[in-house]
C-alpha cells in the first residue's frame with residue numbers, strides 16, 4: 001500500500017469493488033483504517049469516503065486473501081548492496097499468496113522487475129499448490145506507470161499494459177482493470193509486459209545520461225545547454241527534450257535499468273548503453289559539488305568551513321519522495337570535504353541523514369544570508385527564487401530554476 005498500491009486500491013474501490021489493502025507496515029494500515037492518506041497524490045477525503053462506505057479497508061493479516069477474488073502485488077523492488085535485483089519482497093508476498101490461493105483467484109504482479117520474474121519465480125510457487133494456471137487460478141504481470149505529482153496522468157487515465165501467463169489469464173486481468181482504467185493494453189506474455197516497463201525507464205535513464213553528458217561538454221565549450229535544449233525542442237518531430245540535473249532519484253529510474261542489465265549479464269549479454277548511462281548519471285552529484293567549489297572559489301573561500309544550503313531534498317519538484325535523491329550524495333560529499341550543510345524543503349520538514357535527524361531550514365532573508373552558497377537541487381515551485389538570488393552570497397542552479405535571471409552570484413549546471 002505504497003505509492004503504487006494505495007492509488008490502485010482507491011481506483012478499484014471507486015469502481016465499487018470491496019478492496020482490502022495488506023501491508024506489513026502497521027502505521028500505514030492504522031492510518032488507512034482511520035481514513036487517512038499518507039500518499040501526497042491520494043486525497044484523504046477519497047480514502048475517508050471509501051473507508052466509511054466499507055469499500056476500502058486495510059490489514060496486516062494475509063488471511064483475508066482466502067476470500068479475495070484478485071490480488072495485486074505492489075511491493076518494493078530495490079537493489080541489493082551489490083546493485084543486483086532484490087526480489088525478496090516479491091518472494092515474501094508470493095509466499096503469503098501461495099498459502100491462500102484458491103480456485104478462481106487472479107494474481108497480478110505490479111512491481112517493476114526483470115523479464116521472467118512472473119514465469120520463473122511466481123508461477124512455480126503457485127502451481128506447487130496443485131492448482132493449474134489458466135484453469136484454476138490466473139496469473140499476470142502489469143507494470144505500474146504512476147508518476148507522482150503528475151496532475152494530468154493519473155492511475156485511471158494512464159494506459160495499463162497487461163501480459164498473462166495464458167490467454168485466459170490476460171483476459172481476466174484486462175477485464176479487472178477495464179472496470180476502472182480508461183485504457184488497457186494486452187500483450188502476449190508476462191515477459192513482454194515486464195520488458196515494456198524496463199524499456200520505458202531505461203529510455204529515460206539513457207536519455208537523461210545523454211543530456212547530462214552534453215551538459216558537461218557544453219560547460220567546457222561555454223555553451224548554455226538549457227538554451228540548446230529549448231531550441232532543439234522546437235523541432236516538431238524526431239526530438240524529445242530531456243534535461244540535465246544533479247542526478248537520478250526516486251524508486252524507478254536509478255534502479256530499474258539495473259534489473260535489465262543484471263538479466264542481460266545473466267544471459268551472457270552486456271547492456272552497455274544502460275551501464276554507461278548509469279555511470280554518467282551517477283557522476284552528476286559530484287559534478288554539482290565541483291560547481292559549489294567553483295562558486296566558493298570565486299569568492300576566495302574553501303569548502304572546509306563554508307556553510308552550504310541545499311534547496312530541495314525530494315528527487316523531483318513538488319513531491320515529498322526523497323528515495324535515492326541525489327541531494328543526499330551532494331550533502332554527504334560536501335560534508336566529507338568539511339562544509340557545514342543544511343537543507344530546505346517545504347515538502348520534507350524532517351529527514352534522517354546518515355544516522356542524524358535534520359530539520360528543514362526556513363527560507364527567511366536572515367537565514368539565507370548566513371550561507372556561503374545555496375544549491376538548487378530540486379526546483380519546487382514554491383521556492384522564493386528572487387529572494388534566494390538576492391540574499392544568498394552565491395547560488396548553484398542545477399535545474400535552470402533561475403532561467404532569465406542574471407547575476408554574477410549564479411553558477412549554472
Ligand SMILES: NC(=O)c1ccc[n+]([C@@H]2O[C@H](COP(=O)([O-])OP(=O)(O)OC[C@H]3O[C@@H](n4cnc5c(N)ncnc54)[C@H](O)[C@@H]3O)[C@@H](O)[C@H]2O)c1
Nearest residue numbers: 001002003004023024025074075076077092093111112144
Ligand atoms: N513510486 C513510483 O513512482 C513507482 C512507479 C511505477 C512503478 N513502481 C514500482 O512499484 C513497486 C512498489 O513501489 P512503491 O513506490 O509503491 O513502494 P512503496 O515502498 O511506496 O510501497 C511498498 C509497500 O509494500 C509494503 N510491503 C513490503 N513488503 C511487503 C509484503 N511482503 N507484504 C505486504 N506489503 C509489503 C511496504 O510496507 C510498503 O508500504 C516497485 O516495484 C516500484 O519499482 C513505483
